[in-house]
Amino acid sequence: MATTTRAATSHSSFRQGLSRIFHRWLFSPGALIRICTLIITAIAMLPIAHAGEGKILAAPGVTQIEGSAGGGLTPWAVLAGYASRDDIAGSVFSSRVGVDDYRLDVWGGALNFYDRVEISVAHQKFDLKQAGAEIRQDIYGAKVRLYGDLIYSEWPQVSTGVQYKRLQDTAIAKAVGAADEEHGTDFYLTASKLHLGAVGGYNLLWSIGVRATKANQLGLLGFGGDKRDRYSAQVEAALAVLLNAHVAVGAEYRQKPDNLGFAEEEDWSDVFIAYFPNKHVNITLAWVDLGDIAGQDNQRGAYLSLTGYLW
Amino acid sequence: MTQANSQASSILRDATKAIAITLTAATLHLTGCAGVTQDASLYRALGGEQGIARLVDRFVEEISYSEDIAPFFADTDPDRFREKLSEQLCNISGGPCEYTGDSMRDSHSGMSISEADFNKTVDLLINVMNKEGVPYPTQNRLLKRLAPMRKDIIYL
């Protein structure tokens, strides 16, 4: 019954999702403080910041929901921030995904060491709106650039990474039949390339990766399950075009495992627009389709993310 | 109603997937096969001889204002640099010019130009193109032809 209502109104759910996100994200006191701090820090750093010279605008991508540099949903081979091989870059981010029955808040930060190693930390808070429950998870990530440069090398930039995930609230994972309700580790390998002037003079970026994972819904529902309790390989891909020096539009796809018997887990996709006013901030807005989550189908909505590049 | 909708949405999802995969495959194919086409369209888009002369003049001016980049050119003969860079931009954009200067490796070695220096210089060039009203796609096409030279310019 609830499904009918949702489905019937799905065409307007983007607008609803958006206004929901703006209201709750911008007007909740905690978030407000967080965002203000972020913006003020970024602006305060403007005159003294000397990083932001190692790459061209938009080259570091944005921050994905597990804290790694990439698109919104998938990690790319790029490392967070504008560091060149001679310096270190630091960035902070805050994201919100609001779909019909759930809301995911993520915030964290990343360090980029000499455009070689990225270390990231992300804290996720997942709200089950109807149940009035929440699941919190911490993710520690590391990414190493193995080869190349997104723009300048002949072959794509290639990186490999890990995401170590630790669930703080384990009751729901346990209840839905996760094999491990405490922690899990994802491993990924990804290749990305920006082609200057590739389509009618516009720059085109693609990224493709494969992830070995046991995580159910990012790990929020634990790791492994009654249906399958081993690693599986999942494909993640993104494609984007830069409309000008400051705006990129694109789409992403993220394959998901389906380890739990109690409900189906589906692949994710999104279309996004990212705005890079300068080398200190980035704002990304997306329309996401997360499929079925824990028995609630057609979870669609909006995604809003802000990354501040501090130095 | 519900069924039709969820069916429609799964078709939509499959279609999105199919489009993403096709686009990626097409991109890989295109970018893998397309060599640099040396027709004169980029040369014309840059405004030909006069357009390039104006770009180079303003670029030299911008360099002289840049605290970070100007020192590299302290001992450089500006007239020679102007002439050689104009020839090179004309040549790589498909114009009717021969490049008579030194190789990129020879003219930039011993300077220890870093990645950051390189980017600042590219940013200066982009600024100049913006001021001269060179359209964004034309800028990208020029940068695409300059990009492969980077390995013969930095950290030498």
Ligand code: HEM
């Ligand atoms: C794709 C980028 C670049 C291109 C296409 C380019 C092109 C050229 C050309 C054509 C010349 C003249 C060679 C000759 O005199 O025979 C030259 C010289 C020079 N370039 Fe570059 N250059 C680039 C990047 C840079 C960068 C990033 C720097 C420093 C930050 C730099 C510093 C110089 C200097 C100092 C000279 C003069 C050398 C001398 O006096 O003999 N160039 N460059």
